[in-house]
Amino acid sequence: MRSPGRVAYLALLIAAAFVLSSLERALPSPVPMIRLGLGNVMTLTAFAVLGLRDGAWVTFGRVALVSFIWGGVFSPTAVMSLTGGAASLMVMIPLALCGRRFSLYGISIGGAFAHISAQLAVASALYVQSADLFRLLPFLGSIALVTGIINGGIATLLASRLSVFYHRDLGQA
């Protein structure tokens, strides 16, 4: 059972992830198909401050909200963002469970890489019916690793500040 304060923090992070994802959708990207994935920063922050389960909720909450509000629930973009989000969680959670080996940087690049790989795989399987799309992987994958490092850095900064507030608000040391 989550305490009300914890639920409030979870809601805050989901809302922030939704706003960041929406902004990214709205802004025209200078280079197509490349996004910073700022929504994932909130998932990483939730991992560090609230725990892994709440982090997963941030991802699913963001994907659900973005799909409901900005497009059809079963539209290609919604399917792509759901598989991307699920795949990144499937990589990020095991990485986070590996003792104290990976920092948010490592978890972030693992998630970013899983995200782009899953999206290419889904697009290949559903819409192109050939593996040709994976020719884009060296390009898109390298970009994903760079954005993963950036997001990891942002999440580290954000989490160290937010966790201070969180533990103060919830009366823990």
Added chain:
Amino acid sequence: MREGKDHFTTSGASSFLQRPTIWDTCLLIFLLLLTFTAPRILIGASGDSLKAGSYIEVRTVDGSSVISLKKDATHIVKGPLGAAKIIIEDGQARMESAPCPLKICEAMGPIKNAGETILCLPNRISVKVTGGEGELDAVSR
């Protein structure tokens, strides 16, 4: 220092790692290698990738057609979003203009070697170079 799998949930501002670890670096190097090797494994050894092709295969929702690369021409191809213009010039094909929102296909530039592909996902068009110089090595993948 706390140990254990719940380190991400324990209290305290420093309960998670603040700096990249050696493991992060290893993961980064591994993924970087994977980025450049995975396409080759998935698509197959592309020994034909440096051979100039002689045809392009244009696939749309309505079907596919094969067009020679030897003759300069302009082709209008219809997709669900509208007409796309494919230009063939000097044995190279490129997407000149497309109705899709992101214009990735235009940005992919000209293609000429067997196996190279231009994809336009929104408009459901793919353009693939087939056929090496004077041989029938168009392998369907």
